Amino acid sequence: MPNAVIRRLLRYLLGASFAVGVVSTLSYATTLHYELRMTAPAFGAWWNRYEFYFMEGAATALGLLIALRVGMFFSETGSGRRAALLTLALDAVLLVPLTRLCAAAGRVGADATSAIAPERIASLAGYAAAKLLDKILIAGVYFVKTVGFAFLFGLGLFGAVVVGASLSACSGGTLKAAQPSPADPR
Amino acid sequence: MLSLRLLALFIHVTAVIVALGGSLFSTFALTPVLAEELEPPARVRVARRIVRRLGAIVLSALAVLVVTGIFNVLFLGTMSALLAVKLVLVALVIILALYQYGTLGARIWQISADGPDPQLPALQARFRRVGLRVGILVLVIVYLSLGLTRIGPAPAMLAVR
Numbered sequence: 001m002p003n004a005v006i007r008r009l010l011r012y013l014l015g016a017s018f019a020v021g022v023v024s025t026l027s028y029a030t031t032l033h034y035e036l037r038m039t040a041p042a043f044g045a046w047w048n049r050y051e052f053y054f055m056e057g058a059a060t061a062l063g064l065l066i067a068l069r070v071g072m073f074f075s076e077t078g079s080g081r082r083a084a085l086l087t088l089a090l091d092a093v094l095l096v097p098l099t100r101l102c103a104a105a106g107r108v109g110a111d112a113t114s115a116i117a118p119e120r121i122a123s124l125a126g127y128a129a130a131k132l133l134d135k136i137l138i139a140g141v142y143f144v145k146t147v148g149f150a151f152l153f154g155l156g157l158f159g160a161v162v163v164g165a166s167l168s169a170c171s172g173g174t175l176k177a178a179q180p181s182p183a184d185p186r
Numbered sequence: 187m188l189s190l191r192l193l194a195l196f197i198h199v200t201a202v203i204v205a206l207g208g209s210l211f212s213t214f215a216l217t218p219v220l221a222e223e224l225e226p227p228a229r230v231r232v233a234r235r236i237v238r239r240l241g242a243i244v245l246s247a248l249a250v251l252v253v254t255g256i257f258n259v260l261f262l263g264t265m266s267a268l269l270a271v272k273l274v275l276v277a278l279v280i281i282l283a284l285y286q287y288g289t290l291g292a293r294i295w296q297i298s299a300d301g302p303d304p305q306l307p308a309l310q311a312r313f314r315r316v317g318l319r320v321g322i323l324v325l326v327i328v329y330l331s332l333g334l335t336r337i338g339p340a341p342a343m344l345a346v347r
Contacts, residue, residue, distance in 0.1 A: 074281055075288025105256050108265045145265075149256055152273060155280040156252030159245035162288050167242060 006072070006084055014065045021058030021143060024051045029139035030132065056103040057095065059143045063102065063150025064091045064157075071158035083165040087158045098153060106146035191261045198254035205247035206324045209317050212240050217314070226302045234298040237313070241287030248280050262334075272330045279323045286316040 027033060028051050037044030068091065072084045091098075121137070122130035216236065220229050255276065259269070290313045297303045 070281060071284055071288075074285040075292070101256060105259050108259055108263060148273065149259075152252050152277055152280075153256065155277060155284070156249035159280060159284055160249035162284065163242045163245045166238065166288075166292065 003072075003081055006081065006088075007069075010065060010069055010072075010088075014062065014069070017058045017061040017065060020054055021062055021147075024054035024058060025139045025143045026136065027051050028055055029136040053099075055139070055143060056106075056146060057099045059106070059146035060099040060102045060150040061091070061095060063147040063152075064095070064098070064154035066147070067151045067154025068158055071155060071162070075162055083158060083162040086165065087154075087161045090157060090161065091154065094157075098150065102146050102149040102153060105149040106142050108145075190257075194254045194257040194261065198251060198258055201247040201250040201254065202324065202328065205244050205251070206321060206328075208240055208243050208247075209321050212236060213314055213317055213321070230298045230302050230306065233310070234295050237287070237291045237294050241291045244283055245287055248283055252276070252280070266334070268330055268334055272327055272334070275323055275327050275330070279320055279327065282316055282320050282323070286313060286320060290316060 027047070033044055033048035033051060035044075036047055068084060068087050071087070072081075075083065121133050124130075125133055217233070220232055224232060255273075259265070262269070290309060294306065294309050294313060297305055297309065
C-alpha cells in the first residue's frame with residue numbers, strides 16, 4: 001500500500017476519533033444525555049450508558065494514531081511503511097485492553113495542589129458557570145491524559161514493530177538482495 | 187519481596203540499563219576500536235550490522251520501558267509535574283530513537299550495502315550525534331526518576347497548580 005494511501009487512511013481515522021472524543025467528552029461533562037433522553041429516550045439511554053466508554057476509546061485511539069503518524073514521519077523507509085500497516089492492525093486488535101490500561105493511567109490524579117482549580121474558575125466566571133466549566137475541565141484533562149498515555153504506548157509499539165519489520169526485511173526481504181558479499185554471514 | 191510492582195520496576199530498570207548501556211558501549215568503545223583496527227570495507231560491514239542489531243535492542247528496550255512505565259504510574263498512584271516532564275522526555279527519546287534507527291540507521295544499511303560510500307561518514311556522524319542526544323536525555327530521565335522515587339513528593343515550585 002503506498003504511503004499516501006496510508007496517510008489518507010490515518011487522516012480519516014484521526015479525524016473520526018477526534019470528533020467522537022470531543023462529542024463524547026462534552027456530552028459526558030455537560031450531561032447532554034439528559035436532553036437526549038427527553039427527545040429520543042431509547043437512544044438517550046443507550047448514549048448515557050456508553051458515552052464514557054466512547055470517550056475513553058476515542059482518546060486511546062487518538063493517542064495511538066498520533067503516535068503512528070509521528071512514527072511514520074520519523075521512519076520514512078520501506079520497513080517503516082510495513083511497520084505502519086502492522087502497527088495499525090495491532091492498534092485495532094489491542095484497542096479494548098489498551099483503552100482500559102491507558103484510561104486507568106489517565107485516572108491517576110494530580111497531587112492536592114491541583115484542587116485549587118475550581119476556586120480559581122469560580123472567582124473568574126461565577127459559581128454556576130464554574131460548576132459546568134470545572135466538569136468540562138476535569139473530563140478534558142482526563143481525555144488528554146488518556147491520549148498522552150496511549151501516545152506513549154503507540155510510540156513504543158511502533159518502535160517494536162519497526163524492529164520486527166526491519167529484521168524480517170534483512171532476512172528475507174528487499175534488503176537481502178543488497179548484501180555486500182557472501183562473506184557477511186547473517 | 188516478590189510482587190508485581192517490584193517485577194515491573196525490575197524490568198523497567200533493566201530495560202533502561204540495556205538501552206543506555208548498549209548505546210554508550212557502541213558510541214564510546216566499539217566504534218573507535220573499529221575505526222582503528224579494521225580496514226574501511228570490513229569496518230563498514232561490521233558497523234552496518236551493529237547499527238541494525240543495536241536498533242533492534244534499543245527500540246525493543248524502549249517499548250518494554252513504556253509498558254512497564256505505565257504500570258509503574260498505576261502503582262505510584264499520583265501524577266506530579268515532575269512525572270509529566272519525565273513522560274514528555276520519554277516521548278522525545280522514543281521519537282529521536284525512531285529517527286536514529288528508523289531513518290538514519292536504515293539509510294546507513296542501504297547505502298553501505300555495496301561497501302564504503304562517500305555519503306556514509308556524514309550519515310554515521312549524524313547517527314552518533316542523535317545517539318548522544320538520546321543518551322543525554324535518558325540520563326536526565328533517570329535523574330528525574332530518582333527525584334520521583336527517592337526524595338518524596340515533587341518540590342512545591344514544580345507541583346501542578
